[in-house]
Amino acid sequence: MQKKRVLMVCLGNSCRSPMAEAVFQDQVRKMGLSDFWEAESAAILKYHVGNAPEPRAMTTLRKEGITNYSHVARQITINDFYKFDWIFGMDEYIIHKLYEMRPENNQATIELLGKYDPAGIVVIRDPLFDVGSAGFEKAFQQALRSVRSFLAINMKREPMISDIIRE
Template sequence: MSVKKKVLMVCLGNICRSPIAEAVFADFIRRKKLYDIWEVHSAALIGYHTGKGPDHRAMTTIEKHGITDYTHQARPITTNDFHNFDWIFGMDEDNIRELERLRPNNSSAVIELLGSYDPEEERIIRDPYYDTDIQGFEKAYIQCVRSVAAFLEKHKY
């Protein structure tokens, strides 16, 4: 048996996009029975929401799509994350710049936009945090589904 590949989803606060991306990836792991191959977590670039659960609109969105067992508490990214994860996905260009700035010199983690795998080429995962409704969360969810599916297809083991 090979060593699990580890993925970290990152956004600014770890309560909207990165938890949606983590829940989507975990759902693929569960449905495709890839427990022995993949592991996924998420983290924030800032500690403002540390310890909080995902935004209620994010939870409503993933639950609407049948992901009903997801639990999460926001946490900030750590230096160890850059050594413990094989891929670290940012949701937008600002996330990528900050991840590159924080990356230790000896980190081998691949830092990429999750949306770089989107077959519809929507590279930036929609940030719905300041929206007054749920449509932006639905958009982010759909983008994550497309991107995670394409990533897993590309990286079959």
């Protein structure tokens, strides 16, 4: 069975999308689903390409127990639309840009990650220019709820996967 691939996308691949990628990887590992799912992240813009995630994002991940994550920011490519099954944007602007660059005949489903948030908060707001870490913690919690919900929904479609879930 081929792995399902997910790409998390935000403006600069510095805050929201790397945290969402780390959350997805952590949840998949904890659920024993690493053979079935894979996640990466990317940016719409070039601002942070080649850089590590924002320090407050990394601090938030470590505080939440995700200590083995590393990442170098990259920009999304046209090839990503063929390589990934889902491309998740963090807000409406990102979704708009993804649809603008989406090639014809691609396989990717483009959605807001927050669409899956059971709390109903569909936009994961960019905390980059916030003072302090509260916005990063909020984005982390939104990503966590959304990823858990997304995986639960999609595992119901894959009976072989749901049989091995232990949480």
